Amino acid sequence: MKDIQIRPAGEHDFDAMWSIFCAHVASGETYPFTTATSREAGHAYWLGPDVASFVATSGGARLLGMYRLVPNQLGRGHHVANASFMVSPSAQGAGIGRLLGEHCLDEARRQGYLAMQFNYVVSTNTAAIRLWKKLGFSIVGTLPKAFRHKRLGFVDAYVMYQMLQDPDHWPTVDA
Amino acid sequence: MKDIQIRPAGEHDFDAMWSIFCAHVASGETYPFTTATSREAGHAYWLGPDVASFVATSGGARLLGMYRLVPNQLGRGHHVANASFMVSPSAQGAGIGRLLGEHCLDEARRQGYLAMQFNYVVSTNTAAIRLWKKLGFSIVGTLPKAFRHKRLGFVDAYVMYQMLQDPDHWPTVDA
Numbered sequence: 001m002k003d004i005q006i007r008p009a010g011e012h013d014f015d016a017m018w019s020i021f022c023a024h025v026a027s028g029e030t031y032p033f034t035t036a037t038s039r040e041a042g043h044a045y046w047l048g049p050d051v052a053s054f055v056a057t058s059g060g061a062r063l064l065g066m067y068r069l070v071p072n073q074l075g076r077g078h079h080v081a082n083a084s085f086m087v088s089p090s091a092q093g094a095g096i097g098r099l100l101g102e103h104c105l106d107e108a109r110r111q112g113y114l115a116m117q118f119n120y121v122v123s124t125n126t127a128a129i130r131l132w133k134k135l136g137f138s139i140v141g142t143l144p145k146a147f148r149h150k151r152l153g154f155v156d157a158y159v160m161y162q163m164l165q166d167p168d169h170w171p172t173v174d175a
Numbered sequence: 176m177k178d179i180q181i182r183p184a185g186e187h188d189f190d191a192m193w194s195i196f197c198a199h200v201a202s203g204e205t206y207p208f209t210t211a212t213s214r215e216a217g218h219a220y221w222l223g224p225d226v227a228s229f230v231a232t233s234g235g236a237r238l239l240g241m242y243r244l245v246p247n248q249l250g251r252g253h254h255v256a257n258a259s260f261m262v263s264p265s266a267q268g269a270g271i272g273r274l275l276g277e278h279c280l281d282e283a284r285r286q287g288y289l290a291m292q293f294n295y296v297v298s299t300n301t302a303a304i305r306l307w308k309k310l311g312f313s314i315v316g317t318l319p320k321a322f323r324h325k326r327l328g329f330v331d332a333y334v335m336y337q338m339l340q341d342p343d344h345w346p347t348v349d350a
Contacts, residue, residue: 028251031250031251032248032249032250032251032252032253033249033250033251034249034250034251036250037250072321073207073295073321074207074208074209075206075207075208075209075211075212075323076203076206076207076208076209076322076323076324076325077207077295077321077322077323077332078207078323079323079329080318080321114320115319115320115321117318117321119294120248120252140316140317140318140319141315141316141317141318141334142315142316143255143292143315143316143334143336144290144315144336144338144342145289145290145338145342145345146247146248146252146255146290146292146336147251147252148250148251148252148253148254149251150251153347154254154342154345157252159316159318159334161318161319161321163319163320167319167320167329170320170329172328
């Protein structure tokens with residue numbers, strides 16, 4: 001796929017983002033949201049205040065995928081980022097997830113985050129887990145039967161994590 | 176300590192709850208909140224819609240501690256509960272945490288939760304970790320340097336988990 005650009009998401013992207021979101025949610029295999037999720041809740045998730053969202057487009061037009069970057073905790077956990085990714089079903093297998101992942105890690109470092117955590121990677125989503133490992137993440141926790149998979153029933157979910165800066169060089173903490 | 180009751184929290188409890196909350200937050204050793212947390216945010220955390228909160232009182236009056244019980248994820252993760260606990264500094268060491276923990280596990284089972292997860296137990300909070308292990312939790316994940324401890328700097332946090340029902344007897348999943 002040629003001419004892929006990644007840029008901050010805007011209101012004018014939301015129709016296409018919502019369409020990708022709905023496709024993922026309908027599968028019931030990767031995200032906790034159900035089809036009962038309202039468009040308003042989807043909007044808050046992707047374009048709410050304090051959410052940094054980016055989209056990948058082809059030729060500046062067709063939306064191929066997106067990610068959101070937020071602090072995983074407030075306050076004393078604010079140095080750890082959290083991110084979520086969705087690629088359009090029609091663009092899967094073309095390396096968009098990898099481009100978004102690399103962009104997200106760069107963006108998180110740029111914003112000053114010191115680590116990144118995924119709270120809830122469905123254990124049967126092997127393509128995603130393979131990609132995150134390639135991009136430096138490790139599985140640091142296993143949540144037994146924490147995800148209700150639409151086809152497979154209750155399956156494990158993983159917590160994945162990586163440092164974004166060498167911990168020996170993390171800033172000195174002020175109270 | 177005698178004559179301890181645990182009952183649902185109400186609006187009239189909030190002044191005392193906020194006072195306990197502020198004491199924990201000021202310590203900077205157990206929860207991610209900083210002292211910048213507004214009373215409104217504290218109210219939403221403890222008494223917001225969809226939050227089940229309970230308080231322990233002595234003789235029906237003095238508030239000794241509290242917990243909140245919520246789903247850890249929506250939708251496909253809604254069967255796993257999450258809970259947070261705070262005991263009044265003046266009541267610590269009297270077994271209030273244990274009473275609240277046992278009450279919370281019972282309440283979660285009563286509400287139909289199948290498992291319980293703590294996302295962010297500060298690794299240096301050894302009294303809490305010992306208690307949760309006694310009450311059946313295991314450490315299922317370690318988040319390196321994920322908590323900015325006020326005195327100790329960046330320290331690890333744990334993910335803790337326990338099944339509330341035998342997984343062999345979890346309900347059959349509907350899509």
